[in-house]
Amino acid sequence: MKLGIIGLPGSGKTTVFRALTGGIEITDRKGHLEPALGVVKVSDPRLDWLADHYKPKKITPVHVEYMDIPGVGSEGKAQHSISDKILAHTRTAEALVHCIRFYDSAMSGAANPISDYKAVEDEMILSDFAIVEKRLERVSKDAQKGRKDLAEELSLLKEAYEILEQGKPLRIFPPAVESDKLKGFAFLSAKPQLLLINSGENKTKAEIDRLRTELREITADQPNITIDSLNADAEAEIARLSEEDAREFLDELELEEGAKERIIKKSFELLNYIVFFTAGEPEVRAWQLQNGMSAVKAAGTVHSDMERGFIRAEVVSYDDFKAAGSLAAAHKVGKVRLEGRDYLIKDGDIILFRFNV
Ligand SMILES: Nc1nc2c(ncn2[C@@H]2O[C@H](COP(=O)(O)OP(=O)(O)OP(=O)(O)O)[C@@H](O)[C@H]2O)c(=O)[nH]1
Ligand SMILES: [Mg+2]
Structure with a gap:
C-alpha cells in the first residue's frame, strides 16, 4: 500500500510523515523535488500470535509505504502551484493523506483550513483537467479521421472534462478509476483521500469536531473520503519513544493508540483492503488484498x-x-x-x- 502525504507548504506534512513512519529523521528537503520514502511494517496481533504458534524461520508483515511529497510552491511563491514533477510522484500513490493545517504558525499565519483544503483540491482538479483536455483534443481529432475504436474513450473523456470544468473531482466519476480507458492517467482528484486535520496542541475537541463536520459537508457527494485529526508534533514525538513511554504519553493525551496504527487502519478501510495469512514453519506471512x-x-x-x-x-x-x-x-x-x-x-x-x- 502506497500513500502520498500532500498539503500546502508548512501544513505539517513532514511532521506527519515522522509520526507515521516512527520518527525517521530526515534532513531539510526543502527545494527537493523527490519525495522522501518511509516503509512501515503493519503490526497485527494476529500475525504475532501465529508467529508465536509456528515459530517460523521468517515472519513477514504487510508493509505500507509513505511518500512525503515536498512543499507545494515551496519556492516562496505566494501562488500555490504544484510542479509537474511533484505531481508525477503523487500520481504513483494509491491514496492520499491530505494534511490540513489547523494550527497558527509564525511562517504561514493563522490557520485557514477550509481555504487551504480547497486550494490543494483545486490544484489537483486543475492538473487532471489539463491531462483530460490534452487527451480529448488528440482523441477527437483521431476519431474524426474515422477511428471507431476511440468512441468509448472519447465519450468518457467528455464526461470527465465536464466534471472537472465545474471544479469537481473525478472521485464522483467511477469510470475514472474503473475504466481501462481512463485509469492509466492516475487522476489525482480520483484518488481516495484521508483528510488529516493537523490540529496542533491548542485546539479544543469541539473546534476540531466543527471542522470535521464542515469538511464532511463539503465532501458529502464524494465517495472514498475519510476524515481524521491528530496533533502531528506530539505524535511525531510519540513515534520516537519506547513502547512504554509512548503508552504514558498517549494516556496523557487520552488516546487509545498512536497515529501510526490508527492511520494505517483507516487507510485499509479507505482502500477497502483486508488481510489474509499463510502460515507454516518456513514462513508466517500477512498479505493485503482488496476486499x-x-x-x-x-x-x-x-x-x-x-x-x-x-x-x-x-x-x-x-x-x-x-x-x-x-x-x-x-x-x-x-x-x-x-x-x-x-x-x-x-x-x-x-x-x-x-x-x-
Ligand atoms: N504548533 C504546531 N506546529 C506544528 C505542528 N505540526 C507541524 N508544525 C510546525 O509547522 C512547521 C512546518 O511543519 P512541516 O512538517 O515541516 O511542514 P511541511 O508541510 O512538511 O512543510 P514543507 O515541506 O515546507 O511544505 C514546522 O515548524 C513544524 O514544527 C503541530 O501539530 N503544531
Ligand atoms: Mg516537508
Whole structure:
C-alpha cells in the first residue's frame, strides 16, 4: 500500500510523515523535488500470535509505504502551484493523506483550513483537467479521421472534462478509476483521500469536531473520503519513544493508540483492503488484498503458479484457529473448510493453497 502525504507548504506534512513512519529523521528537503520514502511494517496481533504458534524461520508483515511529497510552491511563491514533477510522484500513490493545517504558525499565519483544503483540491482538479483536455483534443481529432475504436474513450473523456470544468473531482466519476480507458492517467482528484486535520496542541475537541463536520459537508457527494485529526508534533514525538513511554504519553493525551496504527487502519478501510495469512514453519506471512477478491486471485498475489494451477484453498478463520489451538485441532472440529476458486476471501482467513503446475 502506497500513500502520498500532500498539503500546502508548512501544513505539517513532514511532521506527519515522522509520526507515521516512527520518527525517521530526515534532513531539510526543502527545494527537493523527490519525495522522501518511509516503509512501515503493519503490526497485527494476529500475525504475532501465529508467529508465536509456528515459530517460523521468517515472519513477514504487510508493509505500507509513505511518500512525503515536498512543499507545494515551496519556492516562496505566494501562488500555490504544484510542479509537474511533484505531481508525477503523487500520481504513483494509491491514496492520499491530505494534511490540513489547523494550527497558527509564525511562517504561514493563522490557520485557514477550509481555504487551504480547497486550494490543494483545486490544484489537483486543475492538473487532471489539463491531462483530460490534452487527451480529448488528440482523441477527437483521431476519431474524426474515422477511428471507431476511440468512441468509448472519447465519450468518457467528455464526461470527465465536464466534471472537472465545474471544479469537481473525478472521485464522483467511477469510470475514472474503473475504466481501462481512463485509469492509466492516475487522476489525482480520483484518488481516495484521508483528510488529516493537523490540529496542533491548542485546539479544543469541539473546534476540531466543527471542522470535521464542515469538511464532511463539503465532501458529502464524494465517495472514498475519510476524515481524521491528530496533533502531528506530539505524535511525531510519540513515534520516537519506547513502547512504554509512548503508552504514558498517549494516556496523557487520552488516546487509545498512536497515529501510526490508527492511520494505517483507516487507510485499509479507505482502500477497502483486508488481510489474509499463510502460515507454516518456513514462513508466517500477512498479505493485503482488496476486499471481494476470489480465492484464485488471492492465490495469484502469493504466486502466479498458484493462480495458474489452483486446485482448492483450505481455509480456517483466525478466530477458529486460535479457539481450537492448532490446525490439527481446527480440522478435528470441522473448522477447516475446502473452498473453490470463487470463494471470497475474508479478513483474517488463514489459507493453504493447493495447486498443481
Ligand atoms: N504548533 C504546531 N506546529 C506544528 C505542528 N505540526 C507541524 N508544525 C510546525 O509547522 C512547521 C512546518 O511543519 P512541516 O512538517 O515541516 O511542514 P511541511 O508541510 O512538511 O512543510 P514543507 O515541506 O515546507 O511544505 C514546522 O515548524 C513544524 O514544527 C503541530 O501539530 N503544531
Ligand atoms: Mg516537508
